[in-house]
Amino acid sequence: MSGEQHPLAIAIKPLLDAVGASAVSLDEIQPNDVTLEWEGKPAVAVRLPGLESALDRLLNEIRRQFGGADLATLDRMDKQRVVALLEERGAFTIRHGVENVAAALGVSRFTVYNYLNRQQAAGKQA
Template sequence: MPPASPRRSHPLVDAVRPLVDAVGGQIVPSDAAESADVPLVWEGDVIGAVRLAPLHGALDRLIASVEAELGQSLPLLPRAQKQRAIRLLEERGAFVLRRSVEDVADAMGVSRITVYNYLNAVHK
């Protein structure tokens, strides 16, 4: 029996799709998989693969996911929600990226000192 295509419904594809979407990846058919893709194996058969999103644009994707989760764009959030956004971004690894504090501050409409203060509060 040939491996199921990820375009058809498959329990493994259905299970991982929310995670793949959350990280900005895509599910590709097994015959289109590249060496850097992560194979999806079901009972010994490769049924597809996960192609991870490139790092370029990762911070923008993280910000967009936090905005979607909080239901508003960062600049419109009240202070408590901005602090929560910083906590979520920190938990998701946003601040390991170069210039991320400055970029988040710009996206949020605050100073980088404010972002550092929010981060310090997260770490206390």
């Protein structure tokens, strides 16, 4: 959105950032945008992200949980925790999920698969 922003757009910005959405002005609305009203009048439109950015949002969320550090700098135990958290959130159902997570962690695909296998084995023993 350009120019002066509506108070609603300002108020929802942290939420939009967290989910990867963006506020767009009313004159830029597209059919899939969601229009939000303020005091009974259209105030701002929200453009939801596509699935292609879902893994990026998950990785950014995990990065925040680990203090904002580059995930590649984490130790092995933390990287295993990252893989477990991403598995819980469905990151590996996204096309090229393993490859992208491996790149973010600075490890090989084989290592990510090993972490997943260990996690599954531990789950079966519990």
